[in-house]
Every structure is written in C-alpha cells, then in structure tokens.
Amino acid sequence: MVVDRPSGIPESAYRVWDEGAGSVAPHPGDLWVLSWDAEVVGLALIASARDDFVLVWPVTLHDENSFAPGRIVDHSPLGVPVTLWPTRETGIGIHLLDRSLGRLLESEEVRSVMRALDGDDAESPLAAAPGTARDADNVAADRRLVEYWTELCFHTGGVEAEGTLDSSQVQAEGGSPRWAASALGLTPQQLRPIWDGVVPATNEQLAALAEGLNVDEAALLRPDPLADVVTRLASPTFKSAIKDKMTSTGWSEAEIRRSVRTEYTLAARDDAATTDAIDRKLRDAISRVGRDARRGDDRVE
Template structure:
C-alpha cells in the first residue's frame, strides 16, 4: 500500500519487512501522503535518526549509493529526528553498521570516507537549506502532540475512586482515563489548576506499540475505511486499545492486542 505522491522509483522497490535498523532505507508517510525517504542512522524507543535520501546528483557533501536500481544521494548533514510512526515501508539495506558510523563521522568532519564515495562538484547550499526545511517540518509532526495528554496516575496521589470524587468524572470515564485514554479539551479545562500537575504527554506503552511500523498498514487501512485523518485513527486506536487491555478475550501480548484492536476498528468502519 503506497502513500499518495510516492515516486515511481520508490514504488518499484520490493523488500522484505523487518524491524527498523541502522543502515536500512525507509519510505515515510503521514496522513496517507509520501514524506520522503531516509536511511536510518539510529533507532530509539519512539523515534529514529534518519539521513535524507534524494535522487539529486550527489555533490561533494553527499554520499552516492544505490537503492533498488536507482542511484541516490545521502545527505548526512541533514540527519533529522523523526517519529517512528512516520515509517511507512522498508526499502532494503543500504549501509552496514560500520558504514553508518563512517558517513556520520565524515559529515561531522571527523574522518574521511573509506568504503563510501561522495559526489563531486560544489555543494548546493540552496538545495541543502530546502531539504533541511522539509525535514524540520517532518520532525515537528508529532503523535501524540504536546496537547494530547493522559492522567499521570502517580502524580495525582489518588486511587480511581478518589479521583472520581475530586473531579466529578463518572466512574466508567475514570476507568478509561486510568487505563491511558486521552483527556479531551473539556476534561482538561475542568481540572483547572491541577491540569498541569495531574497530566503528562501520552508517550507510554500504548503509544510506542501503536507507533511501530509493523502496524502502519493497519493504521492506513483504518484511515481509509473510516474516512479519518491518521491522527484521529491513532487516537481512536489508543482508546480502543486501553479498553482491550481490560478485556479477557483479547490477547495479553501487547503487539497482538494492538493489531487485533485495529482490525476490529476496521471491521466496524466497513460495517457502518
């Protein structure tokens, strides 16, 4: 399943799925739209460091490699942190671990290239600036955003019943919030002066699981079936996942639970 605007040379590449790893090239997407190609430099819990890839002719500040059957340029000086949820499809391995280190040290002017080759000619500062601007925008695509918050249960110093009494939220809703559901705007407002102390960004186990690229195809399918944005689809899945975690009939394994949750949501969307 290709995102809108995916270049033909990217669509033609066929590669076996695998977990994100340094040296692998990935196509990116958000909201069903192609957002470029990167080679992964580092993998972290909920984000990657990616080296942009273009089909421009490499100059003396880029490295030339082959991806699929296409000669491409790697722009290590434009390495950017990107949310793991942007990873759409693996395109194959481009660099081994030693070469990832080699190209990063070279970009930092701490070593020369030994197994890789740079392009030739003067660097195009305008092209680099444009590329940096593009990837800076992608860096600021966040899910969840800073305004999408959950209850910090430990920070409240309460159990669910005490929180219900303190906030006036009904019991079913408190149980959802205790399970990691996102607070809506009205709920945040009703917390008043306690909103900052009792909440935290939703960067938890649920988010990390739903952000894995293995689930991206199901997220995209839910967007299409329900006619919603990727952010809406992910937030809906978060809520459903929290409920599934309390349902004995759903797998106890987090990865299976997340996939099962998305499949149920997709079925419901098609049925409605």
C-alpha cells in the same frame, strides 16, 4: 518531495517500491519510505535506531536537487543513483516509517561516513555531489531541504496523551467522580474514559477541575500510562494495518491511532506485559476500530 510512485525509476523497481523488501525493523544502512496519512513524505537511510525514534539521513532521487554536501550512491534498491545527505541527519518518530526498500549502504560504509563527518581524518566512501549549497542556484533548495526535514523531526503523530488525568490525585484533593462529572458538565459515561486515563483531558477540562479544587493543573496530571503501548503501536509492524483501516473508514492516521489506543484500554485486562501480548492486543484493537455501529463514530477527537 518524493511522490508515490516516483517518476524515473525503472519498472524493475516497481515491486520493491510498492511492496517493500519485507523488513519491519529499521537497521542501519537500509533505505526506507516514510509516510503519513498514506502519502509518501520522504526517503531516508537509517543511520541508527532506538525504541521510539531513528536517526536518518535524507535521500533524494536522481532527478531532484543534488549538490555537496550531498553524497552520491550509484546503486540503490530503486535501480537509480540517489543523493544521500548525511550532514542533514535528523531524528524522526518511528511512526513515519512505512516500508524498507532494502540495503542502500553496508554497515561499515555507514560507519565510514560517520567517521568522515566527525573529522577523524577518514575519507568518505561516497563521492560528493557536484556543486555546493553555497552556489546561487542551490541556496533555496538547501534551505527547503533543511526546513522540510526539521518539520518531520517534530512530527509526533498526535497520539501522545499529555493531559492524562490522575484521578487518585483528584480524590486526594477532595474530588470524586460525581463531582468531576458535574464540574465538567459530563455524564458518568462521558467522564469514564477521562477518569480512567483512556483519553486525555482537554486543557479546558483540566483548568475547570484545577479551579474547582484550588490546585495547579500540573498537580492533577500523571505520566501517560500507555506510553509503552503507544511506542509499540508506532512500530512499522502495524503501519500496513493502520493504512488499511484508514482506507476502510476514511479516517486520518492520527484518528486511527487515537482510536486504537482507546480500543486497547477497553479490551479485557491481560496482565502479561510481553511484546507478543501487547502486539496481540494492538492487532485486536486495530481490527475493532470503526466496526461497532452501536457506538456510532468512535473517533477520539
């Protein structure tokens, strides 16, 4: 695993490692630092980008394991050769993208590697690393590489709301806010964020409501109304601000992101659905997280 700051890179690369190359949008061919909870969890080349995830090729530094099917890139933004693993391509959530270090491969080089992988009789522009994954010394390293990046593939960030209550359906089944509060043993103030979809209902709360109304739990759920907002919050545009908020509060990244979601819904309604409007509300929400002493610890567990 890559550590922050990695040993072996020259001092001339310290600044680009620490500060990045300035881009907050993932582009094919760019080398990115991945992080979670303010810790570096890997290096990756962007193979292609979508709205909520990117396809990446893992990258390891010159002093880490290197063998075929890895490919050697002699020149990198870090001033040292790196090993690229295009055959280990995986999808990861954009919430793991921390900072771009700059261009590792040109777009045409990325396409050439892809064509070679697809068996189109195209020759890869990159030389293979010496040795193979079948060599005795490399078997365990190859397994660890695959397992580690598989874990990153399934890393969700813990912000999605899978138990968003459909309060209109509760009412259609004969329930009411007063009834729901009583069934869950909550005060009206405690019920409000669950009733409004600000925070998800727990499995136990859903089970209690479904049992009380004699319906399936699934019948009381609706799609996350903030799915687009959560996706936008995952953008590396907000990563630095989230890390700063983690430092000032001592909270985890997941706690910060969930609290931003809550603060976003509590803000004054703005019918504008433009990216600029959403970004403005998200920045305001991030700034409010952890500030209101009257609400005590406003983490959303």
